[in-house]
Amino acid sequence: MNRIAAACMLLLVSVQPVIAHTGHGNASNTAATTASEPLVQDPWLAGSTIIGAVILVTSLYFIYRMIRTFRREQA
Amino acid sequence: MIDVLLQDSVTLARFVHVLGAVTAVGAVLVTDTVNAVPHFRPAFAATAAKVASLLSFLVWSGFALLAASGLYLLQIQSHLVRDPLFRAKMLLIVILFVNGIFLNIWVTPRFRALADTWAEDSAEKETFERIAGAAAAISLIGWATVLLFGVLITHG
Numbered sequence: 001m002n003r004i005a006a007a008c009m010l011l012l013v014s015v016q017p018v019i020a021h022t023g024h025g026n027a028s029n030t031a032a033t034t035a036s037e038p039l040v041q042d043p044w045l046a047g048s049t050i051i052g053a054v055i056l057v058t059s060l061y062f063i064y065r066m067i068r069t070f071r072r073e074q075a
Numbered sequence: 076m077i078d079v080l081l082q083d084s085v086t087l088a089r090f091v092h093v094l095g096a097v098t099a100v101g102a103v104l105v106t107d108t109v110n111a112v113p114h115f116r117p118a119f120a121a122t123a124a125k126v127a128s129l130l131s132f133l134v135w136s137g138f139a140l141l142a143a144s145g146l147y148l149l150q151i152q153s154h155l156v157r158d159p160l161f162r163a164k165m166l167l168i169v170i171l172f173v174n175g176i177f178l179n180i181w182v183t184p185r186f187r188a189l190a191d192t193w194a195e196d197s198a199e200k201e202t203f204e205r206i207a208g209a210a211a212a213i214s215l216i217g218w219a220t221v222l223l224f225g226v227l228i229t230h231g
Contacts, residue, residue: 042153042156044156044157044162045149045153045156047165048149048156048161048165049146049149049150051165051168051169051172052142052145052146052149053142053146054172055138055141055142055168055172056139056142056143056146058172058176059135059136059138059139059142060139062131062135062179063132063135063136063139066128066131066132066135067132069128
């Protein structure tokens with residue numbers, strides 16, 4: 001459970017700049033946002049950031065899994 | 076030299092990005108070479124299977140360094156997303172990422188399972204060699220292209 005929470009936190013921290021960049025993470029900007037404005041102003045930036053965050057979390061998970069396997073084999 | 080790296084976060088992030096690329100591409104090259112040897116020398120299969128997980132660890136470490144520094148650089152140089160080469164690079168990275176998961180979850184464990192009986196010819200081994208060979212080719216060509224695109228985006 002702690003690992004899932006840590007992964008979610010890391011994912012949120014990684015994606016946070018995109019939320020801030022698009023203006024939806026800022027209270028004043030959010031208030032000024034109208035319904036006609038797209039949710040994400042730059043889909044490529046948002047998509048690339050999400051892909052990067054997913055790759056980072058998955059890589060760290062695989063690294064963790066391998067270290068655990070190496071330790072088990074040593075024991 | 077170290078002072079410059081520490082003061083300029085972009086230079087530091089670029090250094091980590093190159094380090095990640097070198098680690099991942101180097102590990103992929105060694106993995107493909109080591110895994111090709113049992114095809115010609117079956118006795119080497121057990122050793123190659125043991126080394127495979129260590130090399131896989133290096134590939135994922137490279138991926139982690141690339142992703143962490145890439146995320147930082149992306150926020151600073153967000154204009155790059157408009158470059159068609161950058162978009163092609165991202166698409167290739169997604170393909171390599173999915174291929175990497177497949178190699179880790181399916182290819183490496185099966186290679187370990189088949190390593191002890193590698194000298195014997197079997198249909199299972201033949202199928203495995205074909206699938207693993209295709210995945211290795213995707214990995215090798217993909218990483219080389221990503222590296223080329225990276226250089227072209229920076230200096231092109």
